[in-house]
Amino acid sequence: MRELTRKQKKILDWVVAFKARHGLPPTVREIGAHFGMASSSVFDHLKLIEKKGHIRRGKLGARSLEIPGAATDGAPAGAAAPLSVLEAAGDDSESLAVPEVGRVAAGVPLLAQENVEGRVRLDRSMLRGPRGAQYFILRVTGDSMVEAGILDGDRVVVRRQDTAEDGQIVVALLEDEATVKRFYRESGRVRLEPANSRMGPIYAREVAVQGVVVCSLRTYG
Amino acid sequence: MRELTRKQKKILDWVVAFKARHGLPPTVREIGAHFGMASSSVFDHLKLIEKKGHIRRGKLGARSLEIPGAATDGAPAGAAAPLSVLEAAGDDSESLAVPEVGRVAAGVPLLAQENVEGRVRLDRSMLRGPRGAQYFILRVTGDSMVEAGILDGDRVVVRRQDTAEDGQIVVALLEDEATVKRFYRESGRVRLEPANSRMGPIYAREVAVQGVVVCSLRTYG
DNA sequence: TTGACAACCGAACGGCCGTTAGGTATATAG
DNA sequence: CTATATACCTAACGGCCGTTCGGTTGTCAA
Numbered sequence: 001m002r003e004l005t006r007k008q009k010k011i012l013d014w015v016v017a018f019k020a021r022h023g024l025p026p027t028v029r030e031i032g033a034h035f036g037m038a039s040s041s042v043f044d045h046l047k048l049i050e051k052k053g054h055i056r057r058g059k060l061g062a063r064s065l066e067i068p069g070a071a072t073d074g075a076p077a078g079a080a081a082p083l084s085v086l087e088a089a090g091d092d093s094e095s096l097a098v099p100e101v102g103r104v105a106a107g108v109p110l111l112a113q114e115n116v117e118g119r120v121r122l123d124r125s126m127l128r129g130p131r132g133a134q135y136f137i138l139r140v141t142g143d144s145m146v147e148a149g150i151l152d153g154d155r156v157v158v159r160r161q162d163t164a165e166d167g168q169i170v171v172a173l174l175e176d177e178a179t180v181k182r183f184y185r186e187s188g189r190v191r192l193e194p195a196n197s198r199m200g201p202i203y204a205r206e207v208a209v210q211g212v213v214v215c216s217l218r219t220y221g
Numbered sequence: 222m223r224e225l226t227r228k229q230k231k232i233l234d235w236v237v238a239f240k241a242r243h244g245l246p247p248t249v250r251e252i253g254a255h256f257g258m259a260s261s262s263v264f265d266h267l268k269l270i271e272k273k274g275h276i277r278r279g280k281l282g283a284r285s286l287e288i289p290g291a292a293t294d295g296a297p298a299g300a301a302a303p304l305s306v307l308e309a310a311g312d313d314s315e316s317l318a319v320p321e322v323g324r325v326a327a328g329v330p331l332l333a334q335e336n337v338e339g340r341v342r343l344d345r346s347m348l349r350g351p352r353g354a355q356y357f358i359l360r361v362t363g364d365s366m367v368e369a370g371i372l373d374g375d376r377v378v379v380r381r382q383d384t385a386e387d388g389q390i391v392v393a394l395l396e397d398e399a400t401v402k403r404f405y406r407e408s409g410r411v412r413l414e415p416a417n418s419r420m421g422p423i424y425a426r427e428v429a430v431q432g433v434v435v436c437s438l439r440t441y442g
Numbered sequence: 443t444t445g446a447c448a449a450c451c452g453a454a455c456g457g458c459c460g461t462t463a464g465g466t467a468t469a470t471a472g
Numbered sequence: 473c474t475a476t477a478t479a480c481c482t483a484a485c486g487g488c489c490g491t492t493c494g495g496t497t498g499t500c501a502a
Contacts, residue, residue, distance in 0.1 A: 062283040121344045128442045151370040217438040221349045
């Protein structure tokens with residue numbers, strides 16, 4: 001990752017700020033308007049910033065700027081739907097009513113209101129993480145994590161975040177499904193490692209991390 | 222906030238899912254492509270969904286869909302209730318403060334006051350069993366139950382009882398130690414079966430069952 | 443002096459953008 | 473029967489979108 005010039009850095013900073021304010025990356029011309037440049041000049045900069053690895057230009061057309069390392073998800077302040085569900089959780093000093101969102105299948109949004117199947121009040125001592133953190137519970141389907149002691153039907157408590165560190169167990173969106181895998185960052189891609197010797201790792205240039213598993217639980221009988 | 226029709230909800234769900242996957246809301250035509258509709262039909266839906274207050278259409282042009290989370294706070298069961306005497310005693314209608322007794326060793330009475338290392342408040346939904354049942358938490362040592370997804374260091378929630386049914390996972394006193402094993406009654410004896418193919422079963426003419434495992438939990442990080 | 447790099451410009455391309463207008467068909471309520 | 477609402481359609485508008493092309497100016501190192 002080469003270094004950016006001063007100008008490039010100013011542009012990148014502004015783009016990040018814009019995204020924070022609006023929840024969306026700016027268009028090329030919006031950047032140009034702010035810096036008093038032609039769209040083609042901005043485009044030159046973006047190409048260079050991309051070549052140096054600080055942004056990616058997606059295949060989605062309009063506004064598909066991505067800033068790796070920053071939130072994939074909208075504004076910190078005004079943010080998106082998931083928050084409402086999470087914030088509705090009863091919160092006191094000792095415990096937290098964590099929403100359970102069921103087995104998440106194709107295309108169904110993780111935290112839409114109508115997916116909340118119930119809430120489980122969990123002790124703070126089981127939830128590593130800062131005070132404001134947000135959590136949800138997911139029922140795991142499949143055997144891909146058996147060797148990590150997560151069986152088919154187990155529930156995992158997930159702390160909402162869109163980054164992860166190497167080796168952490170994450171919930172990530174792959175195409176249309178939420179999967180639970182171990183997360184490893186490699187050069188230029190990400191490896192999602194199942195804990196099952198009969199399954200191979202999944203590689204992707206980017207994944208939408210939804211959160212990291214902080215706790216797993218299972219009931220018997 | 223009026224209710225959405227089924228179709229409208231499906232669209233909203235997909236939009237939220239799209240945003241989670243790509244970090245950006247979809248365009249009108251992207252929605253249309255997924256549902257096989259013309260862009261104008263999608264637009265109709267969006268207008269209605271907006272009128273019902275579930276989304277906002279920003280002034281930014283392309284992709285400026287916003288999903289305000291706020292409003293719907295239909296805070297379900299578990300919202301802030303005043304601390305009652307019952308709760309102080311560790312028992313209310315929804316949860317129970319379950320004592321943790323650590324790695325239980327020789328001959329020491331399981332639930333003596335001085336063994337209690339702490340309490341974890343657990344949701345009733347995780348505790349199968351009648352209202353008056355007693356529970357405790359045990360930290361499991363060793364690998365004897367790995368194939369049942371109980372790893373070294375995991376905690377199990379145990380319902381106090383001194384009988385068990387075939388196949389249940391029990392806490393039993395063997396000589397001077399508490400072990401966690403699967404319980405089977407055979408003619409004239411009892412078999413305690415580990416969930417680890419490298420270990421053999423234990424046979425005993427009688428065992429002191431302390432309780433059955435109703436829940437297991439593990440924290441990460 | 444040559445050449446690479448940064449930092450711009452204007453003009454244009456084809457296409458996708460949100461949006462409007464005007465229509466059809468179906469269902470449900472008064 | 474009428475009215476209202478949902479759920480779509482085709483066709484088009486004006487404009488913004490990312491992107492390309494060919495150019496200019498300056499700076500710094502070889």
